[in-house]
Amino acid sequence: MSNMYQSLSHSKWNCKYHIVFVPKYRKKVIFGEIRKFLGPIFHELARQKECRIVEGHLMRDHVHMCIEIPPKHAVSSVIGFIKGKSALEIARKFAGKKRNFNGENFWARGYAVSTVGFEEEAIRRYIREQEGNDQSGRF
Secondary structure, eight states, X not given: OGGGOEEETTEEEOOEEEEEEOBGGGOSOOOHHHHHHXXXXXXXXXXXXXXXXEEEEEOSSOEEEEEEOOTTSOHHXXXXXXXXXXXXXXXXXXXXXXXXXXXXXXXXXXXXXXXXTTOHHHHHHXXXXXGTTOOTTBO
16 A cells, blocks of 8 residues: 555655546537647646646546646646646647737636545546547547
8 A cells, every 4th residue: 555655755645636627618629639739738737746647538628637746736726737838838839829818718717626535446447438439539
């Protein structure tokens, strides 16, 4: 059981969360090139905040991820960072913008979050089976 936990200087922890968030107006825009582009971006942004995406799946109109967040970071700040920076990258790559101008938001406000606890494998299976046999949305 000890290999489940990670260490900080004064604590052992195992904090995993199931996160779901959607594009603005729940438009079905996560497909094709954007879908291929987002997975690596999400992983890199998570690494920048000392987090790790354990499992993830991009649906056409929402994102599921199981993410490991150290207790020194607030879930809201990590998800806000990931959504904000990924929106900037989408604007740069797909809208031809050099910077994200005011009011151009890709993601809707808010997200759904639940703790994973000891049901990690069930949550990971749920995320993997979102689209049945379609493997293209995994990240």
